[in-house]
Amino acid sequence: MTLNIAPANNTNSKTLQYFCFKCNALLKETSRPIAYVSTSERCPSCGSLLVESLRERILKGRPTFDTKALREK
Ligand SMILES: [Zn+2]
Secondary structure, three states: OOOOOOOOOOOOOOEEEEEEOOOOOEEEEEOOOOOOOOOOOEOOOOOOEHHHHEEEEEEOOOOOOOOHHHHOO
């Protein structure tokens, strides 16, 4: 029997994850896009300004990543 790795949850709604691309800290997980980031907000982990370091990735049924940053490990 072949191993079939299923996603952790089978919800159809997508999840948006916002993270700092400099330190990869997950900052926010939401189902709605963030429209605005304050210019004075900083990453609590590395202190980068979020207007520069905040990146978005979309979680769906399977792991697709929209940014290159995630591939650097
Ligand atoms: Zn950071």
